[in-house]
Amino acid sequence: MTKDWKKKIDDEEKVLKAEQKKRETESHEIVRREHGVKVQELGRKFKCHVCNRPAQRPGKQYVDVRMGIDTSTFEEDDWSIPADLWQCSKCDQWTCKYHIYKDICQKCAEKM
Secondary structure, three states: OOOHHHHHHHHHHHHHHHHHHHHHHHHHHHHHHHHHHHHHHHHHHOEOOOOOOEOOOEEEEEEEEEEOOEEEEEEEEEEEEEOOOEEOOOOOOEEOOOOEEOOEEHHHHHHO
16 A cells, blocks of 8 residues: 555656657657658759759858857758759869869760
């Protein structure tokens, strides 16, 4: 009889932990789904102009945040540029790593 109240506390704690884990799992799923949508949008917006390979990774930007006299720098995704495509120095077109060499795309090299 004396341990019943302790068991109730333990059972309640288990229920609360299970609910918390469920909320975290749902939250992670939403973030993962949103990231997938952003990657698809990035791929539609940026493609290699030689082979049409879509961009898969966003670029990075660095943000300085001041906290009193301290400043911290954080890295964030920059969805306005791709990280896995490069611009040709001749035509400024986005190009994948398979079709660019020394900052010149295959199409521009063939015109040289």
